[in-house]
Amino acid sequence: MPEPLPTFTSKTHASTSSRAEVSRSIPRSHRLIARISNADRKDQWFRHTLHIAGLIVLCLVIAIFLTLIVGSIPSFRATGIHFFWGKVWDPVTEVFGALPFLAGTLLTSFLALFISLPFSLSIAIFLGEYFPPGKGKNRMAGVVREAVELIAGIPSVIYGFWGLFVLVPLVRQLEMKWHVLPYGVGIFTASLILALMIIPYAASLGREIIHMVPAELKEAAYSLGATRWEVIRHVVLPYARTGILAGILLSLGRALGETMAVTMVIGNTSALPKNIFSPGNTLASVIANEFTEAASNVYLSALIELGLVLFLVTTLIHLIGKRIIKQFST
């Protein structure tokens, strides 16, 4: 009759010498069974750990959402739905209306999108169609691609710094020539810097999308005698249309949430912008500027409510864009 199984939980933690003694004292088959059950237990732990890590990510998103909602309750109580079309933002008298920032955000983002579209589309076509990778001889395309990726990695605060010292004087000169008030800073400057920032991102998205156009379709068009431009115009672009739309959406999401560069060149006034050259503020920039100065509870809460709006809008746009791209690629 075999000896009873020893308890292995304590043995695993014993010192090596005593473990050796124990293993000599029990038969081999039992040791094996014990090892297997031990491994089973570790497996269980391991699976649980992975599960918990996944749940942490889930909880993180829920917690972020809840934090923003709870944080904006005081402001919502004070201002209510009027918050979204109130034209005055005056922390001193605690009147909070978000319209100037909503207008500033939408103006800068769409203007930036509008400016950047021809440029990012042409880089995307350049890299995706004229000089696709993997042909060996195209060193130039490789250089362009590397440069675009390198530039996409420049932090936004550096863009802002550069914009402040190079773009702002330039815009000021232009404004003097065009006879508008020469602030230099303002919505137009912010849009320019935003456009520069989203071009690399939009271009690399567009390149991937243009790559997804099936080669058979293009070859069929070529075999019918189409020129390169005709293939791009009548095959590539129509096929990639939804994908490009998704790329535009994703770039828009980027532009809406961009903070530092915009904060540095937009001029930071809380008045409703009169035209595209007047200084203004975006949702993100007003938070960046005023959050640490928010003295009262309602003020802080109003800023958090702006953050909630920003979060909801960018997330929605991002998710829709990703969904379209996913459908496009399958």
Place this chain on the structure above:
Amino acid sequence: MHLNSIKHIRRRQLISASIRGIVLFFTVLTLLPLVYILIYIIKQGIGAINWSFFVQLPRPVGEAGGGIANALVGSVLIVCVATLMAVPIGISSALYLSEHPQGRLANVIRFCVEVLTGIPSIVVGIVAYDWLVKPMGSFSAFSGSVALAIMMLPIMIRSAEETLKRFPTHLREASLALGVPYYKTIMKVLLPCSLSGVLSGIILSVARIVGETAPLLFTAFGNPYLSFHIFHPMHSLPLLIYNYAISPYDSWHQLAWGAALVLLCWILLLNILTRMIIRKWSVRY
């Protein structure tokens, strides 16, 4: 051939060629300002960089010289703490996702990762402020690290999951058939094989957050003195660039240009490291 149709073809070819020219022109036109930014930063920054730039603290306004030692130390510390927090959670959840390609919870988590990717960085700053700065009563480097860790997670998870997913089933089955427990199969077979992807994902996520300023504005806050205490306010490179860039002093602008160049070089190095790891260590199945 008919003369007219030849003319027609010529015209089409001409249009095609000119469009090609226009695309090329626009590409170059776009690259010019972008490359100009790089050159401008290098030109402005190189003059500020010398030995004392790295080892000294910023001097008060009016005194020449000084350095950015506090921001360098702060940046390294904040990023290191953020990485230490993000890596265990990120890699474990990437493992969970790659092990459950179809599960319902996995799909929900994938959705959450997508949401995290799209979150504006300033919002992460607000959240970290609410979670840590408010209860603890002071700005701290630690809260900045938490904010940066939240920003690192989605990048890390997605790139790790992409690599882990590619691990072939037959290798996993071979390991399990030998009686190797599941956790050892993961730790000793799957992870080492996917090491290049996982590591490069981590480094890539670090490269993305090194230059983040917005989440640090009201968490790490900045500190003109050298500090190693992670529960106190701390400076970092992007914060220093922001603060000095909007200041009216030329000597501070100089420091900021130098800091911008250092930050760029740091990011560039991380990117090169990622490439090297992918090229040298990646396993072909």
